[in-house]
Amino acid sequence: MLPTGASMGYDRSSTMYSPDGRIIQTEYARNAMRRGSISIALKSKAGVVLAGEMRVTDFDIPNHKISKVDEHFSAIFAGFAADGRLLINRARVEAQIHKMTYGTPADIGYIATKLADYAHMYTQQGGLRPLGIGLLLGGLDYNGQPTIYYVYPGGGLTETNAKAIGSNDSAAMEYLKSNYKEDLTLEELIELAKNTIKNSSEGITDELIEVWSIEASESNIPTVEQVY
């Protein structure tokens, strides 16, 4: 008996295209990301801000939404938390390996590419499922430039100025489109990030929003202690 329904069974494996050229499992992975709480990354010449909603269940102490990767940049993800931890660990290890090998801080784009390569592997290898998360990497690059990268669940990668992922991300993006400007100060960026989250869905208070920021200043440019 042939599989029925709109996807005709082509959604059963991430290692198979549908006749119109889609990998439907990666689209489902995007839906998994949208089930996660909202995560935002913004940048201007003044710096970079990451912000997200922490979900609290009963008496549980909520997980931190934002994870530091190295001195100069952090990560925030929306989606399946276990998959997120995998990429965060990977990012931290890659950042340290870069410092050991080259004696300089890692480019954020280099780490983002490593993560995207890793996420991509999960879309090609048999027996694996695509990661159910989107991940934003943001901070000061090796040269002190504010930088944000977005890693898609399927292993795609883009550099961006402002991004919202997670539940109600389309509403948040609409809000950002009408309020984000490239010349905002760091304080204004933080305010905008919080307002975007509060506008995306009801009932989110300031206590539930975790924020991380870094100012683009001479003293924040990352360095590595040399052995010689």
Add this chain to the structure above:
Amino acid sequence: MNNVKPTNKFPDYLNPSEPIHGTTTVSLRYKDGVLIAADNRASAGYMVASPRAKKLHVLAKSTAMSIAGMVSDAQYLVQLLRAEINLFELNRNRPMPTKMIGNLLASVMYGQYRSFMPYYVGPILAGVDEEGKYVFSMDPSGSITNEPFTSTGSGSPFALGVLEAMFEENMTEKQAKKVILLALRSAIKKDIATGDGIDLLVITLDGIKKVNLDEIKTILGDKYPFPQ
């Protein structure tokens, strides 16, 4: 066939019972913390390979390491430890205590020793953490002991002679600086692979301070071993 000698032993330079060649490094504990000192000469047999070698390395807020032996092995271990310490602090949200750093280094060196590829280094790991003061003396076999004072490198017999005669528990910082500098001076005077300059670090729970050259000259007075 009878004259073939058995080869189931390390070559002499990897034999852990042989002293580590080149360099003198000294460390001792005093009332408020620990001191660690080293010379600046890198030797290659009877040649001075560099008169400005850096043998003291800051690993964490209150932990430093001195290196003696194969420079490449030692520099790699410094970078490896820094990476491990950074990952520890990112993953656990607390500083890595000196005791753990010491045991980690010993584990890494023991693992290599048992794989027949030992790191040819004689490090001293000195530091202060919430639990206590540590002067860890180590060798390529991965052994670790916490000593009141120790010295490694080719000049260590000369330094240890001075330390045995002059060391007391709970010295003041001033007394301790004098003792450690006299010990290093003795090695600089008598050992051909030790010389060219002096580095000295003061390690307390508050952090690490480098002692500047003028102060070293003042403490040693007419016993300063180099031409003024």
